Amino acid sequence: MDIKLRILRFNPETDRKGHWEEYNLEADPDERILDLLHKVKWFDDGSLAFRRSCAHGVCGSDAMVVNGENMLACQVLVKEVSNPIKIEPIRGLPVIKDLVVDMETFFESYKKVMPYLINEEEPGERERLQSPEDRDKFEDTTKCILCAACTTSCPVFWTADTYVGPAAIVNAHRFVFDSRDNASKQRLEILKDVNGAFRCRTAFNCTTACPRGIQVTKAIEDVKRETLTIN
């Protein structure tokens, strides 16, 4: 089928601001949006910049705005979106070139919530035990691939990039509800801050955006509730 692809382009070496470019392509309805970007890059304009690696929705490289919604370009097929297809970089982070944004503040926020298991007790020679029920409590949030689709779909984050954002809270949730972790109190103190979980206005954009199907808003609500239990 014939596809019209509109891409918001920006080259910092030549452009003062972004502009739309249009590409007419022949595509199979079963192809991924990522395949279309490759067609442009490989057979039309080699300078088009975007990130990608795994091509099947597990590495988190290619979150972008497709027809107004955040998604992974490799996880959506041509037949699932309306034609013409409009592609822009994710919002709220500085654009480096074309569809590539600067991820540094995103990863800084992630690191703020101490995203690692903290347990000072001697674990012994074998594995710590954990019941399947306890393991289940944080199953959903272990799936995060740090793609930033949630955080960059959040209206609060657009207006205040000091807000840690949904992804950081999801990653705090992953440890707060892990029976093996002893530092939930410290994490929750961090998330009680003005830039923490209570900034969330439950817009639900994040949950819709998450390509891993994580119940992001629910995770944020869980964390808020848990925060009220400390002190």
Added chain:
Amino acid sequence: MKVIKHSFDGVIVGAGGAGLRAAIEAAPHMKLAVITKLYPTRSHTGAAQGGMSAALANVEEDNWNWHSFDTVKGSDYLADQPAVDILCKEAIDSVVELEHWGLPFSRLENGKIAQRRFGGHTVKEGEAPAFRACYAADRTGHMILQTLYQKCVSMGVTFFDEFQVLDIKIDDGVCKGVVAYEIATGDIHVFEARAVTFATGGFGKIYKVSSNAHSLTGDGPGILYQKGIPLEDMEFYQFHPTGIYRLGILLSEAARGEGGILRNKDGERFMERYAPSIKDLAPRDMVSRAIATEISEGNGAGPNNDFVYLDLTHLGAETIKQKLPDITDFVRTYVKIEPIDEPIPVQPTAHYAMGGIPTDVDARVLSDAKGTILPGVYSAGESACVSVHGANRLGTNSLLDIVVFGKRAGQSMVDYVSSTKPFSLSENAGEDLKNKINNFIEKEHDPNFSVPKIREELQDSMEENAKIFRSEESLTKQTKILSDLRERYQNVTISDKGKVFNTELLEAIELEYLLDMSDTTVASALERKESRGAHSRVDHIERDDSNWLKHSFAFKNGNSVKLDYKDVELGNYEPKERKY
């Protein structure tokens, strides 16, 4: 082009499972940098699905000797047995250590780490399939990558994210450092470092249908090969039996471990004919050959008779949801069928490089077939060849390999750094790379010599001539094609002349590594006149232990390949006929 100089004791190139595990070991003892072309959490370790083996014996009796036996037999006796013993023995502590660092393994009712069956893993040296693979649903690699990265974050490890290493500096046979390209700015960074570990992963992008990420282009092996370091056992490339038809996206062996069955167009469970005792759980080389044979004999399904089915319909919705959630989602997303109700079209997909940079069991890189050590250079993970996988890797042994030998690489870096003094590396160490890049920038773009054209022809022809079944004829044909492609590559041009995120430039440089990987694969395969593990010659169908119980070492020789050989290190298990 700016050139920026850094000084470290050690550098790790790559932040997948192997690189991160090495970093955890080395970081407390030296000034260390981890350089990675992708953000660490984007590494392809995150795509691994099914599990990581260790004889924990959580479900049934098991011990690491049986794991060793299976690994050696699975390797078609090409693995070095002392290295395999290390892998299987250290597996147990490695899994426990990951759990202590927070890895959220799936659990048994009694709270212990859950274990599942996987191809080629058995109890009592072949009696029955073993429950040995430790897993976290079907996203074990994701959890390993996340856990190791989290540990690095907690330790404050220094990362250079989205920096691509493109050169190593070796003076008088001693490592002095590496040179990297900063993707966001186009600046060149010279990293002075006397210990360097390459953990750059595989090179599955030499084939058209592949489970590998776009980024898996063999950079580490390519950089060293171009400096005269040999590559070991390159003819052994693994094709995983169950890639999604045409796309190559992997459907883990865990699907068969949980009871999934392969069927041909008539619905026949054909593996009963090829491996009567363990059937669908036979090792990958055998299952992939069985599928290719079914297809070539007209038993494939579909209008072109070119795929078979992976049938999960009898497993029930609950097992699928609990144990195979991700891979069944891939099927829903990309094929638009419901695997609970319908069988899935699959075909073998290029998956794993058994070969790579030759190392000893301490991850030290060897510069020849005699075993001479190249001081200061290490490799671990899929980029390395220890060899623990021999001619065919068993499923779950790679996630194990990356942590066991990643750790050993880190330890070797520590030993070396503590026993040597810093060397200095001059700033013009960046000149070679600068010239290479300037060449691309200055050469006028000619669409007839574009990167994608040459790469597409490379991938199509490798798929056609050097895949599961090979012959003197197909390999000779491919040698000729590769030499033509190499010639065209000399004139390759790019259209993007900018500095910022010039990924066209990087794809051009990566294409040379892909050509190197293909040359060494085809040359080693042409020379090896026997069939062993993943290397099947239709014109030499038997394994030939009297002549070929040895590892190939492929050296760069101008634009061709020179071969040398090293004997396999045997141990407890005498080579026997491989039956399952």
